[in-house]
Amino acid sequence: MEITGVTWGVTIAVIIGLIFFDYFFHVRKAHIPTLKEAALWSAIYVGIALAFGLVFFAFGDTDHAIEYYAGFITEKALSVDNLFVFMIILTSFNVPRQYQQKVLLFGIAFALISRTIFILAGAAILEVWTDAFYIFGIFLLILAGQQLKSEFSSADEAGSEADNFMVRLARKILPVSEQYDGDKLITKVDGKRLVTPMLLVMVAIGATDIIFAIDSIPAIYGLTQEPYIVFTANAFALLGLRQLYFLIDGLLDRLVYLGYGLAAILGFIGVKLMLHALSQNNLPFIYDGQDVPVAEPSTGMSLLVIVGILILTIVWSLASPRGKALRALQNAEKFAHRYSQLAEDTSVEERKEAAEKMDYWTQQAEATEHRYLEELIKHKDQWSAIIRIAHETRLEDANHRGMPAVTSQKIVTTDGPVLAPDTNGKSSEESKGSNLND
Template sequence: MNVPQWAWWLTIGLMSLMLVIDVYIVAKRPHVPSTKEVTVALIGYVGAAVVFGLGVWFLAGGRFAGEFYAGWLTEYSLSVDNLFIFLLIMAKFAVPEKLQQSALLIGIIIAIVLRGIFIALGAAAINNFSWVFYIFGAFLIYTAVKLAKEGESDDDEFEENRLMKFVEARFPATKEWHGSALFIKEQGKRLATPMFIVIIALGTTDLLFALDSIPAIYGLTKEPYLVLTANLFALMGLRQLYFLIGGLLKRLVYLTIGLSVLLAFIGVKLLLHALHENELPFINGGENVHVPEIPIAVSLGAIVVILGVTTIASLLKTRRDSRLEAA
């Protein structure tokens, strides 16, 4: 897929413009968005992603369009898992409802920048070292097993990472909220506000999730442009999704299990591709291993089935549990 440089800059420019408009609207009027407001915005973002995929289909062919849709759905499903952690962060730091939009928006902007760096590093690694697919595949399978074990536990406490603990120990902070301000001055001292701590928590948490999502999407497409746009479209509507399905997340009881199956599937796909492109001398004498590869159409179908079964099974279980509790 040959993407001209102007297309890269146009895409980044349009996405940046959308973020600037978002920042302006939220900063001008901090508020708790209505269901209608977030629904309209989310439909707009999802519709834009669908139209973009159709554009890829028209200009580059069905295979690349399938890769974009598969990557977008995967990133979106993993982003939904992020939302549960975001809810825990908001609860832990008692973020006022009218300020949650600002915190989420700035956290998402940080996440976009960090993911952009990860995408560039991943592309460089893939172009220079074909064996990196072994690492990606093994890491995704390991993550899938870890997620499956977490899905069996009832632990829903947010644990601060090391960077969070360092920031809280290093920066003098006030416990009082001062709107969306990140720092204030009190008695000549510069103090961090709770908003600064929350944004660091959101940004670094998404960075940890990117360690899973970036290898996962490179298992579906090796085109950096599609990787970038799939991530951008998944993150752009994340803030609206947070306010729209906050209550629904608690009903998706099998979400973690479903995501573990999804990551394991992509991990196996990556390992098969690594064997097919093998150059390691201690595997088959450095020759390619003739193994079947999973085509993108099968991958896209598997993603839709896994996410659909996960959602339906979760809703059926919560409905049954509600009926038993009522009885």
């Protein structure tokens, strides 16, 4: 398939057009996307990406088409990991949900720019120095190890590593307001012009995008060396992430073993790159500078391995008791926090709906097995306080608005939530005491 300047120009114009369409028809007017809206547009963007692969079948060849699909699936999986970090950043900055779309679209646009730079740089390096595949392969193997290591640290720590420096620098240089002013980046307080926390969020997202670009570009160059395929696979994987964020908000928490799956994919591609480097070896200290006769996984085999790892990871995560426990604990905190942040003018119906979700997940959290509490909650007092404060707010609402609050009454009365006791050789009272005092 011949890639001309016109082909590049038309493709880039289509990508930019889709971003502008997303902004003017979905993001410009602040709102929280419904599940139906998020599902519909996620399906549309995935459909566009899959349909684009048919272009390679029509005007190229089967190998290029398979390379595109393998690259798209890999980048989509890595982009889901992006979403998890975006979620941490948005939560830590308390970004109102109706304004999160704007932040996410900025993150997607910035990611496209940063990844395009890395794609062009990678292509230039590989054009003049084929032994760079050794470096890319070793780099991906190191990343796979770091991904595994990160599974043993908290998600908050993983997110802070990506954005803290840039955010601290921005805070030092720029005067920052304490409160958001809608989705504005600049506001006036007492006659002084200040930047809002929204700008800091975008700085954090941008810094994270650069980190993920460094991860993802070597990975896809392990599947194809055609810059056009690398670019389009990245672009179509990033488009639709905004809708996907709201569609799988909550499901991300269930994918507790996604990190292991991504580590396996990065490791597999790292090994594939090393084998490819050996087959085109020029290093004099390896096999006397001659090509090493090694078997490389085919593009079709690579696609099957990547899809197989993702399916196994998702099924393992969703079916595991640990995944269900984590979802209960995190959703209990999430919906409690959302209830606490309800505006004064929120209707009674909306408050009831929010309260029902909070009650349900609080009850699920209280029923979680003790061994998962020990493993998944690092700061029980802080976790319990967030939920208890929300239920105290609920009791105030009940008094003022006549809303039922049986669960909240129980939690506040018992200084709860009361977590599952450790029955391993202890009485219920001893276990209850040890949980609350951790």
